[in-house]
Amino acid sequence: MAKAKLQAPKGVSEYVPPRSRAFEFVRDCLINPARKAGYQLIELPVFEDTELFTRGVGESTDVVSKEMYTFEDRGGRSITLRPEGTAGVMRAVIEHGLDRGQLPAKLWYSGAFFRAERPQAGRYRQFYQVGIEAIGLDDPAIDAEVIAIADAGFKAIGLSKYRLDITSLGDAQSRSAHRVDLVKFIATLDLDEATKARAELNPLRLFDDKRSEIAQAMQGAPLLMDYLSDASRAHFEKVKEYLDALGISWTLNPRMVRGLDYYTGTTFEFVHELLGAQSGIGGGGRYDGLMAELGGQELSGIGFGLGVDRALLAAEAESLIESDDFVSDLFIIPLGELAKRTSLEIAAQLRKLGKTVEIAFGDRALKGAMKAADKSGAKYVIVLGDSEITSGSVELKEMKSGITSSVTIDSLITALSK
RNA sequence: GUGGGCGUAGCUCAGCUGGUAGAGCACUCGGUUGUGGUCCGAGAUGUCGCGGGUUCGAGCCCCGUCGCUCACCCCA
Numbered sequence: 001m002a003k004a005k006l007q008a009p010k011g012v013s014e015y016v017p018p019r020s021r022a023f024e025f026v027r028d029c030l031i032n033p034a035r036k037a038g039y040q041l042i043e044l045p046v047f048e049d050t051e052l053f054t055r056g057v058g059e060s061t062d063v064v065s066k067e068m069y070t071f072e073d074r075g076g077r078s079i080t081l082r083p084e085g086t087a088g089v090m091r092a093v094i095e096h097g098l099d100r101g102q103l104p105a106k107l108w109y110s111g112a113f114f115r116a117e118r119p120q121a122g123r124y125r126q127f128y129q130v131g132i133e134a135i136g137l138d139d140p141a142i143d144a145e146v147i148a149i150a151d152a153g154f155k156a157i158g159l160s161k162y163r164l165d166i167t168s169l170g171d172a173q174s175r176s177a178h179r180v181d182l183v184k185f186i187a188t189l190d191l192d193e194a195t196k197a198r199a200e201l202n203p204l205r206l207f208d209d210k211r212s213e214i215a216q217a218m219q220g221a222p223l224l225m226d227y228l229s230d231a232s233r234a235h236f237e238k239v240k241e242y243l244d245a246l247g248i249s250w251t252l253n254p255r256m257v258r259g260l261d262y263y264t265g266t267t268f269e270f271v272h273e274l275l276g277a278q279s280g281i282g283g284g285g286r287y288d289g290l291m292a293e294l295g296g297q298e299l300s301g302i303g304f305g306l307g308v309d310r311a312l313l314a315a316e317a318e319s320l321i322e323s324d325d326f327v328s329d330l331f332i333i334p335l336g337e338l339a340k341r342t343s344l345e346i347a348a349q350l351r352k353l354g355k356t357v358e359i360a361f362g363d364r365a366l367k368g369a370m371k372a373a374d375k376s377g378a379k380y381v382i383v384l385g386d387s388e389i390t391s392g393s394v395e396l397k398e399m400k401s402g403i404t405s406s407v408t409i410d411s412l413i414t415a416l417s418k
Numbered sequence: 419g420u421g422g423g424c425g426u427a428g429c430u431c432a433g434c435u436g437g438u439a440g441a442g443c444a445c446u447c448g449g450u451u452g453u454g455g456u457c458c459g460a461g462a463u464g465u466c467g468c469g470g471g472u473u474c475g476a477g478c479c480c481c482g483u484c485g486c487u488c489a490c491c492c493c494a
Contacts (some may be wrong), residue, residue: 006462050444062493063492063493066419067491067493081447083493113494115493117486117492117493118419118420118490118491119486120487120488120490121488121489122490122494124494134483205492207490208492209491210490210491210492211490218460259492259493259494276488277489280493280494281494282494284492306485306494307494310494311494333452335452349424365449366452366453367448367450367452367454368447369453369454371455374455375438375454383452383453395453397453397454398453399455402449402454402455404455
């Protein structure tokens with residue numbers, strides 16, 4: 001194409017019809033379980049003070065060190081397009097005193113997030129997540145419920161070819177004991193400079209390296225799971241027990257690593273089998289130090305982020321998406337100027353009563369309009385001309401059967417509701 | 419940041435050892451004066467990503483460039 005042609009910025013996900021319908025469906029499936037569990041909407045800005053993320057997410061993470069969209073606003077403040085949801089929710093909870101009321105505070109959100117990465121299948125620079133956060137309760141039962149809510153979302157879509165990985169990162173005590181031994185172990189490995197630097201920032205990251213020589217070398221590394229304090233272990237055992245009781249199958253993955261520094265205790269990840277390299281469709285965990293880190297009270301929290309784009313990709317990979325699940329109740333074809341006006345009135349009436357109504361504007365040939373009606377998937381069609389308006393009755397055609405019946409315009413609503 | 423693949427109509431793609439573009443789908447109109455799906459006919463749509471080079475001649479070969487895509491690092 002010519003270079004003057006405008007196009008979307010690199011690596012963003014866009015959803016246009018008809019696929020946008022599937023996107024909407026997937027997103028709603030992921031949101032509804034949270035609503036049913038008493039979580040309430042929190043709608044936040046897509047940009048925040050950069051410091052929120054450097055402090056909240058952690059400077060050692062790739063997300064913060066090289067993937068943030070950061071810029072200066074006109075007042076010279078450093079602003080960043082949100083790369084994830086939890087930090088912003090914590091900020092708002094503290095700012096609005098939601099942590100002073102009934103606990104836990106249970107919130108859900110849905111929207112766009114941004115990371116300046118090299119795009120690939122299932123990884124976009126602007127992507128969509130649905131997330132929840134439960135703040136102020138460290139009962140293992142809520143860990144299980146949070147996981148169950150995510151699972152219910154995926155199941156509502158119809159997904160089945162995925163697994164749930166869980167582990168516990170323990171409390172601060174558990175982690176520092178493990179870290180000492182892990183660092184010692186890593187020091188015995190022969191690593192390139194970049195990997196060494198990464199290990200220094202967060203040695204756990206090496207567990208997630210996909211290069212086979214690294215994975216092999218890490219086989220004998222000490223596992224955090226073996227360093228859990230009694231309290232952390234007991235908490236984690238309970239979580240597993242509750243998941244079993246819920247009939248949610250899980251896989252213990254002691255090598256699982258999450259990319260954000262705030263995670264503690266229970267962490268989990270949903271991995272889909274049919275996706276490419278970016279197979280994580282959702283994940284989350286506890287973040288018991290985050291509130292305090294951001295200047296709030298010492299409150300624990302747990303939450304998840306689910307990838308809407310990836311869940312859609314997964315649904316398509318499992319052939320779950322029906323191409324035409326949207327249908328209008330009625331399609332009106334007006335013939336002439338008066339009919340056009342009357343159509344608008346009829347449509348407005350019926351829409352007020354809850355019907356989905358489309359009108360074929362543009363004075364096209366009747367055959368073309370019928371074709372458009374057919375394509376739209378409308379259940380019924382009426383042709384509205386002068387004779388119909390004067391007589392007050394129309395031929396209501398049921399598209400599927402082709403049968404028409406004569407009904408008065410005033411009784412359309414009852415005819416459509418049959 | 420690193421590596422591979424690919425750029426031809428709105429979409430999916432074909433285009434032979436170089437001879438200045440084609441199919442299917444979709445779209446519009448007609449066959450059928452105010453009733454869709456099938457069928458038949460007609461029509462519209464391209465600076466072959468862009469720039470340069472080789473050649474009598476480039477969609478095809480060469481160089482550059484931009485874009486897309488997949489993978490690595492990492493993540494939803």
